[in-house]
Amino acid sequence: MKASEIKVGSTYVNKGTGRTRRTVLAIGDEYRPAIWLGAEGSKPPDEPGVRFTQKGINHELYLSAFASWAGSEITGIE
Numbered sequence: 855m856k857a858s859e860i861k862v863g864s865t866y867v868n869k870g871t872g873r874t875r876r877t878v879l880a881i882g883d884e885y886r887p888a889i890w891l892g893a894e895g896s897k898p899p900d901e902p903g904v905r906f907t908q909k910g911i912n913h914e915l916y917l918s919a920f921a922s923w924a925g926s927e928i929t930g931i932e
Contacts, residue, residue, distance in 0.1 A: 857921040860904065869925035876906040876913075876920075887914045 865877040885903035904920040906913055
């Protein structure tokens with residue numbers, strides 16, 4: 855998905871089998887991940903973070919990483 859398609863309050867499933875669900879709680883600079891796992895000497899992206907819940911636990915990812923993970927938004931009642 856595109857980063858511009860990720861919305862607060864929406865739930866997304868992963869690409870592939872679509873079994874993992876994540877609900878976006880907030881998007882903003884204050885939600886950037888505390889740890890950067892990029893290549894040595896590289897800098898973290900200059901973009902907002904996404905706070906989301908998965909199986910009742912809150913996590914953070916950079917917006918582009920979340921968008922790359924997301925396969926589709928869940929709509930309607932399932």
